[in-house]
Amino acid sequence: MRRAAALVGVAFGFLLSWGQATSPDRIREMLLLEDPYLYLMLGSGVLVASAGVRLLRRARAHALVTGEPVAWETLRPERRHVVGSVMFGAGWAVSDACPGPIAAQLGQGVAWSLFTLAGVVIGIGLYLRTQERAQPAAAPSPARG
């Protein structure tokens, strides 16, 4: 399972790099609405994925490695999806990077990504600690996303 996930990760990191979605300048052009490339890339990716996963589900496919029936849950929007995404969007705009590009930048030897990485690690640590303080009795939730 880990080997399969790593393999898809390699493809994903390579494609982000090739599409220059790891370049802070390209991301800035996207966010300043100067260049539609990354929107079209993301949008066409969503369309293809959307069609593909539905075909898998309709065919009652089983995952090749885990043998599980291909299925997924959907979530109803909550306040946290808005609040968290507003924070995330602000950080994205300032750094012109988000988790996928940060990981690929690390591989590309972009030294600045070490700073963004440090921040992401601190932010995740703060979140986990806040959650555990809010519900001290609950077991650590299986984090998603």
Add this chain to the structure above:
Amino acid sequence: MDILVERPPWFVVGPLIGLCVIGLLALVNRRLGVLGGFSAVVERATGRTDELGWRGAFLLGVVGGGLIFALLSGSFGAGGGYGWLSRSVDGALVGPILVGAGVLIGFGAKTAGGCTSGNGLSGTALGSPASFVAFASFMATAVGVSLAIEGLL
């Protein structure tokens, strides 16, 4: 390799990225998301879990994909500056600003249950209403903040 120097048309890279979402579901029945990989590393490093799991493996793959690309295109470690920050801000401030932005990314995306890949790409492809709301929220914020920064510079 010259083919890697220019970016290919969006209609080549985009669908291939969509195939990554399909591939992860078809192979291991999991939702693609990079943030979860960073989270798995933090959880492992702080003793909250005792293994990196598939999310950590996926993250290492993304790092490896960036490395392979940089080696094949001959761009490893290229480029001294970092985007608008290096052009507009005192050099000593770039690092601290990136750390601060990273904290917002990590805390915010964990709160929202996903980042651009987890909510924006796969969550929307899987038709999750929460992901559409998250996607709209972070796109509107990121565009608004970027335009505001551009206006202030």
